[in-house]
Amino acid sequence: MNIMVFNVPAESMGALSVLKEFYSDVLKHEDKNINWIFVLGKASLKKDSNIKVLKFPWVKKSWFHRLYFDYFVAPRLITKNEIDKVFSLQNIIIPNTKIDQILYLHQSLPFVEYKFSFRENKRFWIYQNIIGWKIKKSIKKARNTIVQTKWMRDACIKATGVSAENLSIISPKIYDEVSKCYEADDHTLSTFFYPASGFSYKNHIAIINSCKQLKEKGINNYKVVFTLNRKQNKHTEMLFGEIKKHNLPIEFVGELSRKQVFDFYTKSILLFPSYIETYGLPLLEAKMHCSLIVASNCPFSREILENYQNSYFFDPFNCNELAFLMESILNEKIKHKKVEFNSVAQVNEKKLLSLLDVVIG
Structure with a gap:
């Protein structure tokens, strides 16, 4: 054949x-x-x-x-x-x-x-x-x-x-072996991570606008990490300019290796405001690391995170909801729940x- x-x-x-x-x-x-x-x-x-x-x-x-x-x-x-x-x-x-x-x-x-x-x-x-x-x-x-x-x-x-x-x-x-899971501490509960490319529908602007709201409330004891390059395209240049203009605690670290991304899942909270995805692979990867996940309330995210107790959802077009969830995590009103590490990976394999x-x- x-x-x-x-x-x-x-x-x-x-x-x-x-x-x-x-x-x-x-x-x-x-x-x-x-x-x-x-x-x-x-x-x-x-x-x-x-x-x-x-x-x-x-x-x-x-x-x-x-x-x-x-x-x-x-x-x-x-x-x-x-x-x-x-x-x-x-x-x-x-x-x-x-x-x-x-x-x-x-x-x-x-x-x-x-x-x-x-x-x-x-x-x-x-x-x-x-x-x-x-x-x-x-x-x-x-x-x-x-x-x-x-x-x-x-x-x-x-x-x-x-x-x-x-x-x-x-x-x-997911071929890469997950060898370590997320552990909650002062650092991991104040670091937010969004691994995504620079397309507009990835909705980085929702995180930026949420950070503006937190700043207005005097909340600045956290940082956000974007896997973007400033000069990737006009959209990323606009995002970078907005961050600098308002002096927000958001870092552009550029493209990361898969190993580096997996390491971030163990020491940060995944933010996922994208509203257009076929699958949304970071959601599954973070879930396999037992991470806290704050995701857009969309069909793909609801499906991937079904019955996952460390997931929280917000309207991707309402930055008030995202700001509220971020503040709740920082104020420890939302706490990381212990998840059996092996069970998450096994569900994925099945x-x-x-x-x-x-x-x-």
Whole structure:
């Protein structure tokens, strides 16, 4: 059997992580009679006896290059290599082919309640209205669509009318070993941590506005850590300027290694004000470290943190609620509850399914 895996957009962050995890599973798989062809953009993977890698870095040059690749180059590759099955890791299926396709969907923008206007953010408007239409069409045509959460499965059913039987839920894997859990003390209960990129929907501004309120009350016995670079984009420059203008206790530490992020979970409280996520991996990671978590009241966070007793929720568009929760933690009105360390990790492991099983099966 010949299986072609498409992921030309993958270059960094979550998309690249999923690609590498799937590739790792393919390498370890016992059946070497399956021939795998990975079709990539700028990402790099090593060839193996039954693994071939094709790279098309020019795809990333423009939307036109991507459309040309999707509609003309990709279908020819499928025909030329006599492919029996296609696995698309790029949110949409390959057009102009009748070969069975399995779709991995990790883009939530077309399914969230919050709608961007064209003036507010052109790129996100395009994702919600134009690419979103292509995504929904792909879900209808794919033999099976894989999503990461129940809320995404339900949103897909509502938006497309597809049967639940054609949708599989596979949560992201956490390969890194969790060796230490959060312990409450004066330092860890006064340090807040938000590991997120510099997109506006990550909602750093909610934390900044909450810190302004705390400052007005004379509360400054804490610090907040952002994994941002000041000059990452115009939005992060604006955030940095606002922090300096009001002299807030917020630090920009730049991008951290996974090991450093895991270390922060053991000595800080996770703030997660993002209102657009497919999964929200830091929520699961912090939960596995038994950390205190203050998260946006959204379907993805409610699902991941279900029955977790150290989680607290707020309206991501109401900084008063976030400020109140932060103040309650600092004043010890909210206290960390002891959670059995091993039980959290075991729950995560039990929920894991294999992407590879769905693709091969």
